[in-house]
Each structure stands twice: as C-alpha cells, then as structure tokens.
Amino acid sequence: MASPSDSQTASSLIETIQLEHVPSSYTVLVGLFKDVSNAEFLQQQLLGRNSEYEYAFIDASSVISRIQVLAAVYKAITIHMSGSMKTPNVHSEIVCSLSPNNNISEAYRRFGITPSSSKHLIIVKVLTPLPAITTTTTSSSPLTPQAVHQHLFANVKGTPTPFTDEVLQSGLTDWAKVRKYYKLNGVGWLDSIKDESLRRREAEVLVLGSMALRSL
Amino acid sequence: MAKTAQWRKIHPPPPPPAQQQSEKPHEPKPETEQFPLPTILTYPSSTPPTLITQGAEARLYKTTYLLPSLPAALKYRPPKTWRHPVLDARLTRHRILAEARVLTRCRRAGVPVPAVYAVDEGAGWLAMEWIGGPPARAAINEWLKRRKEEEGGEGRAVPVTGKEERDKQLVALMRRIGSAVGRMHGVGVVHGDLTTSNMMLRPWEKGREPANGYAATGEGVGDGLLDGDIVIIDFGLASQSTSDEDRAVDLYVLERAFASTHSRAEALFTATLESSYKETFKQAPVVLKKLEEVRMRGRKRSMIG
Numbered sequence: 001m002a003s004p005s006d007s008q009t010a011s012s013l014i015e016t017i018q019l020e021h022v023p024s025s026y027t028v029l030v031g032l033f034k035d036v037s038n039a040e041f042l043q044q045q046l047l048g049r050n051s052e053y054e055y056a057f058i059d060a061s062s063v064i065s066r067i068q069v070l071a072a073v074y075k076a077i078t079i080h081m082s083g084s085m086k087t088p089n090v091h092s093e094i095v096c097s098l099s100p101n102n103n104i105s106e107a108y109r110r111f112g113i114t115p116s117s118s119k120h121l122i123i124v125k126v127l128t129p130l131p132a133i134t135t136t137t138t139s140s141s142p143l144t145p146q147a148v149h150q151h152l153f154a155n156v157k158g159t160p161t162p163f164t165d166e167v168l169q170s171g172l173t174d175w176a177k178v179r180k181y182y183k184l185n186g187v188g189w190l191d192s193i194k195d196e197s198l199r200r201r202e203a204e205v206l207v208l209g210s211m212a213l214r215s216l
Numbered sequence: 217m218a219k220t221a222q223w224r225k226i227h228p229p230p231p232p233p234a235q236q237q238s239e240k241p242h243e244p245k246p247e248t249e250q251f252p253l254p255t256i257l258t259y260p261s262s263t264p265p266t267l268i269t270q271g272a273e274a275r276l277y278k279t280t281y282l283l284p285s286l287p288a289a290l291k292y293r294p295p296k297t298w299r300h301p302v303l304d305a306r307l308t309r310h311r312i313l314a315e316a317r318v319l320t321r322c323r324r325a326g327v328p329v330p331a332v333y334a335v336d337e338g339a340g341w342l343a344m345e346w347i348g349g350p351p352a353r354a355a356i357n358e359w360l361k362r363r364k365e366e367e368g369g370e371g372r373a374v375p376v377t378g379k380e381e382r383d384k385q386l387v388a389l390m391r392r393i394g395s396a397v398g399r400m401h402g403v404g405v406v407h408g409d410l411t412t413s414n415m416m417l418r419p420w421e422k423g424r425e426p427a428n429g430y431a432a433t434g435e436g437v438g439d440g441l442l443d444g445d446i447v448i449i450d451f452g453l454a455s456q457s458t459s460d461e462d463r464a465v466d467l468y469v470l471e472r473a474f475a476s477t478h479s480r481a482e483a484l485f486t487a488t489l490e491s492s493y494k495e496t497f498k499q500a501p502v503v504l505k506k507l508e509e510v511r512m513r514g515r516k517r518s519m520i521g
Contacts, residue, residue, distance in 0.1 A: 021256055
C-alpha cells in the first residue's frame, strides 16, 4: 500500500466510481481522509451553505463497508433524478440515505460530520449533469474531477487513505454505534456466526435492507 | 454464479447433462426485447440485464447492483394499462413495499431469503440479492431421474421411501425445506405460494457445509446434486400473518405442489416435512392439526355458513 503522504499517488486516492445503472452524466468521486483535524471548519462551511464545500462528509465510524456508502450514493442519485429530494442537495441526500429512518437532523448527527467526534471522513462528491439545483453563486463553469481533487487536498486537513473495506475494517468502524443505529443488537443469530467475514457480510446486508426501507 | 441463470423458471426445468458445470448459460432469450426495460435498467451497466422470468404481475431481471461484481435480482411490476393509473400506482407501490418489508423481516430474523438491496416503490421495482443455484424443483427432479436410471429405468416408478441408504441426500434436503418453512412461519410470515420452484438450492461455500445433520453429502445418487442451502424466494403473495389457518394452507400448497412435480417422493416428503417443521417451529402441532382439516376440504375455506 502506498504511503499516504506520497504526493504522486495522492490524487489516485480520490476514486472515480461509475456505479451500475447510473447515467454516465453523473460522476461520483470518493475519498477517505484519516485523522481530519479541521472537522469543525468543514462543518461550518456546510452550515454556511458555502457551495465550494458542497460534499457529503460521512463519519467513517458509522460505516462498515464500501457497499454501504455506494448504496447511499446510489439512492441519493435516484432521488436526485426523480426530483424528490427532501434535503438541499444530492450530498445531504447521501448522508440521509445512510439512515434507517426519516429524521434528517438525526441522520446528519449520526452519519454526517460533527466537530467533536469526526476523526476519519469519507468524502463524496457527485458531479451532476445540471448545474446543482441549489447553486447560490452563478458559477456556470462545471467542476472537473481534477478541481475536486485539488480542492479536497488543499482544504481537508487529514491523511488521504485508500477507500477500501480493509481500511474501514482496520479499526475505523465503531461497531457499537453501527449496531445501535441499525438496530442489530437484538439479532442473536448474527452474533453466533463464528466466521468473521461471513458475520460482516450478513451485517452488511441487514444494514443495506434498513437503508432501503427507510421511512417505508 | 452467472451460469445458474439458466436454471430459473423461464427455462423449462433444465435436465442438464452429466456435467452441469460445463454447460453454457443460455443466450438471452428474445423475450428480453419484447418488453420495455424499467427505466432504471436503461442506464449503463457492465452487463446487460437479462429477463429471467415473466409472471402475471411482475418480471424478474438478473442484473448488477452498484458494482459489476455484485449480481442482483430486480423485480419489476410494470404499470397495468387496464387499471386506472392512480389505482394502479397505489397497488404497485403497496405490493412492492409489502414484499420488501416481508423480506427484510425474514432476513433480520435469520430466515433464509434474499436480502433487499434497494427499493423504488414509485417506479415499481425491488432489487434483491442474487441467489445462485438451481430451484429445488429442478434439482429434485434431476435427482429422481438419475435414481430411476440407476434402477435400470425399466418398469413402474416405485415410490421413494427414504429407507434406502442412497436416499439420505433427498431426505436431508426435505428436512432443510421443512426447517426453512418452520423458521419462516415462526417469524410471522406466510408465503402464499410455496412450491419447490420458489426455493433455491444455493450451493454451499467451500468449508461452510452445515454440520448439524441437515446436510448429507457423500455417497448416494448424483454427486452433490441436492447439496446447498434452501433459500425461499418470491414473496409476491406473502403476508405477515400468525394465523394457523394461513400457515396450514402454506403447507398444503407445498404438499400439493410437491405431489404433482415429484410424485414418486410424495409420501416421504409429507412425513419428513412434518417432522422437520416441528423441529424449528414451536406451534407446529397446532398447524399440522389444521393441515389435516385443510387436506379434507382443500385450500379454500367453505363459503357456506
């Protein structure tokens, strides 16, 4: 694994992911930053609706796998396409899509960025075909992936790290939190699975199911 | 996994020759073009969606979810043009949601069903985990066929009683079926259309064969043909119910379906089903008593009185 400080590989640490069954006019960029020291500043930008900081900042401790994040991104994109967003933009929609219920502020608190607890952040940027619906500024020039890379590296004070299941599972996931948020504590048979990777996979599909049936 | 698409219902149960592994997946059937894809499947993907089966209410596609490496089953309920659009949208929405809820409920409770990946009740689709392997129906029929050939293929088909050593794989599979149904009923779900076509036989992963006597690998007819976990699918007619009547009807439907598709093993099935059902479901005795009643009168309750 490349040293995270290696600047040559750094930009490859922001992944461009083409999701299945998503129009190619959408581009999804995902990066994982460890030990982020300016979470408070980043959250302030979100709260101030600073459009330059329009990202989905996801607290990595509430995440167990890549698939979980990608499922949230996918759901947010389908909601964006259908024009039925309940939050300001596709990025806030991603954070809410991680939640198993419809409480928006709770979703921000649990899955989004919080100055006190967010140490490791998964950051997602979705470049949408139309200029973002909530553009506050009149910046008509569309963002490029390169511009996103540069902006993230310049403004997120943390260590870019490959966004892989191995990294997430090497101690970033706070299982107590995940179990509470997705109500996995009462699921006895899950705990009795001895094979760890199998147990993780089963937990993952239960999480996906909870996300899919949010509100329904 | 891709190889197993051929096994699904649309293709008449398979009869694969000796090596199922070497058989190529069927070419996507022309049916695929007969129906417009749901919008969601018109967006780019690494492999084109394949129509697996077409029912009265819904179509099932094999496709991918999120990543090219993650196969998924997408169930789509197309709009019914003969219904009033508002009513149609509501019915579709309700049915998709009901199915998704039942599936997640089962899955959380550890009942072997496909996991729910994503739901768009407005657009009328539900994406689920792809379950590899043949339907139990196809596997059992193939097994019975080989057993017959082993007997010499001549003469009348003698009932399979399960007493012979070589039949222990079949008995083990029947026990897994009874146990899965018992677990499903135990969490308050009735299926509504239990047949051996609605149960997949998902191959065991290496080293993960169950060691509890529900598996019987090794000697017997047709190497490992009946190996695998039972996964119950198609909850399109399912409901959340704890009524013994509903449960008994579920068992009755399964029993009838089994009798008509695998008649040689009918008696064995009834006995094995009942005993394994009891093992996983506490209220089984009451249901089995009810089943007697249902057998006498058939699936429908009398409309008289």
